[in-house]
Amino acid sequence: MARSTISDDQKALTVEDATLPVVDLSGLFTGDVADKAKVAADLGHAARTSGFFYITGHGISQELIDAVFAASKEFHDKPRNFKMRYWSGFTTHHRGYVPFEENGADFPKSINFNEAWDMSYEAPEDHPDYLAGWRMTGPNVWPDIPGWKDTISTYYDQAFALGLRLLDALALELGVETEELTRHITYPTSQLRLLRYIPNEMPATREMVGIAAHSDFECFTILMTGAPGLQVMNAEDVWIEAPPIPGCFVVNIGDIFETWSGGQFKSTQHRVANLGEERYSFPLFFGLDYHAVVEPLEKFRTPEIMEKYPPMKAGDHLMRMSVNAFRYMADAREKGEMVLEFDVPDENPFKREAKEPGT
Numbered sequence: 001m002a003r004s005t006i007s008d009d010q011k012a013l014t015v016e017d018a019t020l021p022v023v024d025l026s027g028l029f030t031g032d033v034a035d036k037a038k039v040a041a042d043l044g045h046a047a048r049t050s051g052f053f054y055i056t057g058h059g060i061s062q063e064l065i066d067a068v069f070a071a072s073k074e075f076h077d078k079p080r081n082f083k084m085r086y087w088s089g090f091t092t093h094h095r096g097y098v099p100f101e102e103n104g105a106d107f108p109k110s111i112n113f114n115e116a117w118d119m120s121y122e123a124p125e126d127h128p129d130y131l132a133g134w135r136m137t138g139p140n141v142w143p144d145i146p147g148w149k150d151t152i153s154t155y156y157d158q159a160f161a162l163g164l165r166l167l168d169a170l171a172l173e174l175g176v177e178t179e180e181l182t183r184h185i186t187y188p189t190s191q192l193r194l195l196r197y198i199p200n201e202m203p204a205t206r207e208m209v210g211i212a213a214h215s216d217f218e219c220f221t222i223l224m225t226g227a228p229g230l231q232v233m234n235a236e237d238v239w240i241e242a243p244p245i246p247g248c249f250v251v252n253i254g255d256i257f258e259t260w261s262g263g264q265f266k267s268t269q270h271r272v273a274n275l276g277e278e279r280y281s282f283p284l285f286f287g288l289d290y291h292a293v294v295e296p297l298e299k300f301r302t303p304e305i306m307e308k309y310p311p312m313k314a315g316d317h318l319m320r321m322s323v324n325a326f327r328y329m330a331d332a333r334e335k336g337e338m339v340l341e342f343d344v345p346d347e348n349p350f351k352r353e354a355k356e357p358g359t
């Protein structure tokens, strides 16, 4: 059991009080149009109400999922001097190791007790966005651990392919051509993070968290978790617990899909409370090319909606949020090594405030 004390604002409704929907994706793989339509309707319902749901029948084997957990542990168990060889701060496209003190601008006043290995879609060394720097695009780096790259790349490819299936089903549900969405995907900024939450004896407070409340910045996230701690905001803006269900991923809608759908799909706030115990998880943030312009899809445009969701480049949105999230980026910006052509807001415009549980 967790050792740390949990302050009131870090509490959430438990699974006895509120549960997230589970969507069975098997119907996406039968080749039958009616099966697909049924899954699409289920996904759409979940995306419109909670914005968070579990998926089963996704086709990714438990063996591969276990191999990713093991590979993540193998890396994170290495000594600090090994891990720091791959420090993300050595790159301008955010690849490699992110130690916990990189997290957030307020460290150590506020601590996100996690560390991560970050990789993304492989782009060639001569890709113009890699050459330009600070665009989250380029070749991956890999730790010197036998077999590691194979395991993680295999998982990345399968989770990415699953993402394309989900995108296709969600397009069907919204009544738009899949191509209208996939045309933005050639070298996407779709990051896979291998997260380890660090055991500690600090309390769970607004300042002492596993990961602070946020929404994800991409289309959606396909997340595997190995232990409790995740909390998500439900349709009534109340925090509820989202513990792991064996074999299921958690999927949440991100800022891009909320924008595309003109607000019909909800980009949902979530956080990981600091339960004080070691915890592994790995989200794949399914995103778009850096330069993809994100705005409400044509059929959802009204003057009000266009005002609420001004066009943004997918990559600019990711960068403006990342600058606040990673200290090495904030340092590079301060030193003038990173020059951004857009404003960096203090808070994500997609943020929603929670009602505390019970209120």
Ligand SMILES: O=C(O)CCC(=O)C(=O)O
Binding pocket: 193, 195, 211, 216, 223, 225, 230, 270, 271, 272, 281, 282, 283
């Ligand atoms: O570890 C988790 O369960 C959630 C991680 C997360 O929300 C994120 O990395 O954006």
Ligand SMILES: [Fe+2]
Binding pocket: 214, 215, 216, 270
């Ligand atoms: Fe997240």
